[in-house]
Amino acid sequence: MLCGRYAEIASKPGNHPQRAGSNGGQNYPRLEGVLPCFAFFPIIREYLCGTTASSVNEAKLGSYEFGGEVHAYAPAYSEKDIHQLSPLIKHITFNSFSQFHRFKDQVSNINPQVSMGLRINPEYSEVATELYDPCRPCSRLGMTLQHFEGEALERIEGLHFHTMCEQNSDTLERTLKVVEEKFSPYFEQLKWINFGGGHHITRPDYDVDRLCRVLDAFMQKYSLQVYMEPGEAIALNTGILIASVMDVFENDIPLAILDTSATAHMPDVLEMPYRPVIQGAGAPGSKAHTIRLGGLTCLAGDEIGDYAFDQPSESGRPACV
Numbered sequence: 484m485l486c487g488r489y490a491e492i493a494s495k496p497g498n499h500p501q502r503a504g505s506n507g508g509q510n511y512p513r514l515e516g517v518l519p520c521f522a523f524f525p526i527i528r529e530y531l532c533g534t535t536a537s538s539v540n541e542a543k544l545g546s547y548e549f550g551g552e553v554h555a556y557a558p559a560y561s562e563k564d565i566h567q568l569s570p571l572i573k574h575i576t577f578n579s580f581s582q583f584h585r586f587k588d589q590v591s592n593i594n595p596q597v598s599m600g601l602r603i604n605p606e607y608s609e610v611a612t613e614l615y616d617p618c619r620p621c622s623r624l625g626m627t628l629q630h631f632e633g634e635a636l637e638r639i640e641g642l643h644f645h646t647m648c649e650q651n652s653d654t655l656e657r658t659l660k661v662v663e664e665k666f667s668p669y670f671e672q673l674k675w676i677n678f679g680g681g682h683h684i685t686r687p688d689y690d691v692d693r694l695c696r697v698l699d700a701f702m703q704k705y706s707l708q709v710y711m712e713p714g715e716a717i718a719l720n721t722g723i724l725i726a727s728v729m730d731v732f733e734n735d736i737p738l739a740i741l742d743t744s745a746t747a748h749m750p751d752v753l754e755m756p757y758r759p760v761i762q763g764a765g766a767p768g769s770k771a772h773t774i775r776l777g778g779l780t781c782l783a784g785d786e787i788g789d790y791a792f793d794q795p796s797e798s799g800r801p802a803c804v
């Protein structure tokens with residue numbers, strides 16, 4: 484189930500056999516996961532060609548436990564990071580030209596097989612929440628076209644962009660158009676391009692056919708190995724958090740304290756903000772009893788949201804978030 488959509492993509496009539504699966508050959512896009520739940524690695528491994536790590540420990544996890552290709556990207560590396568990462572990885576993406584110049588020799592000296600790339604910022608994204616928008620003004624993530632001026636790309640073999648967040652293939656199509664307009668003059672000297680994550684590829688309404696069309700067109704036009712690194716999509720809707728009501732009282736509205744926390748266990752609920760789906764609950768006012776659910780930390784804003792239930796909430800009752 485977890486990877487059902489990958490199997491489905493691969494088995495659709497007319498699709499390339501390895502279209503979105505593992506072991507993609509040179510002409511197929513390769514999917515890398517971003518290290519989710521490693522108890523499921525044996526299942527996930529069947530569908531993905533490797534992992535992308537943003538730290539040394541993630542790279543070790545990917546290398547020792549997942550296998551396949553290990554790629555690395557981080558906004559910055561230290562000398563020690565490079566020393567520890569280089570033996571483990573196949574690709575490294577630098578966030579800036581300065582990091583690339585600082586570490587290119589060290590990487591090659593430790594492991595000449597590592598292919599080096601650069602993260603670009605195409606200055607186009609469709610992410611509404613600024614906190615999650617890598618193309619926000621003055622973003623620290625990736626190099627804009629302006630900063631390519633005067634830089635030699637010698638020894639850079641790939642470009643990487645990550646500008647999407649829980650989006651469909653129409654967003655990828657529009658993003659790719661901008662990436663091509665801005666950066667395709669450099670493609671000829673490259674070997675690979677990485678479309679990053681944010682592809683909600685396992686969601687039921689994800690337009691797989693469009694993804695295939697977009698990838699086909701891109702790969703026919705350019706002889707680049709294409710990588711995608713969806714993370715969240717690999718484990719989307721596969722886990723539940725079981726929490727219990729610890730206390731119920733009123734302050735103008737009914738309030739419940741749960742033995743979980745938005746701040747500590749679901750930070751995205753505050754940051755994005757997300758509204759977790761709770762089994763048997765509905766939108767405020769849609770059922771007889773509406774109550775605000777809050778967490779166990781002392782942060783004033785540790786609130787999960789307002790939910791309506793058929794029954795009044797009571798201490799000790801479990802709620803699946």
Ligand SMILES: Cc1ncc(COP(=O)(O)O)c(C=O)c1O
Nearest residue numbers: 517645679680681682713714715
């Ligand atoms: C560089 C990069 N690649 C891939 C991902 C995975 O994104 P998602 O989990 O939204 O698919 C992230 C997440 O932030 C990322 O920063």
